[in-house]
Amino acid sequence: MKHSYRRDYIIFLGGVHGVGKSTLCNDLTEKLNINHYIASELIKQEKEINYGDSKQVKDPNQNQKILVKKIEQLKSFESLFILDGHFCVLDKNENPLELPIDTYKVLKPKAILVLYDDPEIILSNLVKRDKHKFELSTLQNLQTKELEHALSVSRYLNIPYENFKSSEKEIEEICNFINSLK
Template structure:
């Protein structure tokens, strides 16, 4: 649908926002977050809430929001997720159809040490997070990100600290 979006995935607290800010400054690319497009604070006014009651609804809302914002002659960084916690706290994949509609040109997943992620989230949200749950969610994010990239036949770039493979993919896109 859009074919001008670089999708940057990663679990909450992985550092994808910071990485996108660096890319935005260095490449002069617009950075958007799925949460901003969704107006997440309207959906879930509780600060730090990571549970999503209706994942399909939020993804439809994301696509509608993108339709209103995306211009065909620009490249965008979209900071989002490949999986979320549903209303029961279980990890659920974002529907493949969402990524088909977004039609990204590159998929990247930002990863970090799960212990560091737990620390960041605990400090940010003022609540405790289970290390095993965070570790499993990050593995799931990577696995499903690769699956989406394969299905869409686009590059997949895993980013831990070194941005150069992602920069190389962006320059080739």
């Protein structure tokens, strides 16, 4: 039996690369029994590409169309899930690029959570994980834009918004926030 999609079933978890979104999603999946999906993985599946360690996005508008298509497919059988993604990406010159607000309008998340942290911690995470070193100023700028755009999206969609410092995250507080949305 297919579940009918309702607007309030996607929780969008944003944050820059290396801030801890996947770790948090794994914790939430275990604690709340909610599936999670990674936006870039869904896009990669469709495009059959690998972005590599640079994190630069060549065609963000096309990627967002692919993401919307993949989420529509998921909604046909998934009733509640967390989508791990971004509100900004880096262009080919490593400048932050806001993703189109229309993408989030179509995705219709119930709420937005954004992780942030000290850029030095994120940089260390990225070096360990991806062996790629960004300029600290690039990460600072990207994170600032990510937080600003996420808040703008939540205001535009009139949905709840919370941000949490990754290195201080209180899993119970985040779980309570998610449970309050049901």
